[in-house]
Amino acid sequence: AQSVTQLDSQVPVFEEAPVELRCNYSSSVSVYLFWYVQYPNQGLQLLLKYLSGSTLVKGINGFEAEFNKSQTSFHLRKPSVHISDTAEYFCAVSDRGKTSYDKVIFGPGTSLSVIP
C-alpha cells in the first residue's frame, strides 16, 4: 500500500530565508502528487499538484516542487519565506489507476515556523 513520509515534523526558518520541505512516497508506480497547506483553525488548501508533464511544478504563494521518480520524492521549496507562510504543510499521493485513481494518502505534515 502507498505511504507518504515527511521526514521533518518541524522546520523553523528565518524570514526571507529559503526553505525546503521534504516528502517521499513508498511506491514507484505511476502517481499523482500534491502539497496542501493548513493555516491555524482552517481547512487544507491546495498549494500545487503534479499529474503529468514537467517535473517542476509551480504553485501559489511562490512555492514550487520537483517530482523525482527515481528517488520517489516530491520536495517543496520556496526561495524566500514570509511570516504568513507559517502553517502546517501536507504532502499527499495517489496511485494512478487504469481508468480512475486510488485514494489520496496524506503524510503526517511538517510544521513550518517563520521567525521574524
Next chain:
Amino acid sequence: EAGVVQSPRYKIIEKKQPVAFWCNPISGHNTLYWYLQNLGQGPELLIRYENEEAVDDSQLPKDRFSAERLKGVDSTLKIQPAELGDSAVYLCASSLDPGGGPGEQFFGPGTRLTVL
C-alpha cells in the same frame, strides 16, 4: 462562491452518545470526502462518494460509523455510539474530478469532536 460548509464546528459529548456531522460541498462538485484528522497527523480518508455512490469506504469503521449522501449533494457522517478514541477533527472535502486524475480537493474548516 461559497466554500465547503460543515456544522457544527465544535461538539462535546459523553462516550456512548451518538453524534452527527453535516457537510455541504461546493455546488457542482461530484466527489465528496470525509476525513479524520488526529492531532499532529495528516487527514485519513473515511469515505469517498462519487455523486451518490460510496466508491471507497474501506477505512470506515462500519460497526459504529455510518454516512450518507442523499441526492448526491450534502452529506451526513454519524457515530453511534461514540468512544473516547473518536476525539478528533472530522474534515469534509469536495472536488470536481475532470477524469484522468483526482481533482483539487476543497476542504471545510472541520468539526472538532471531544468525547468525554
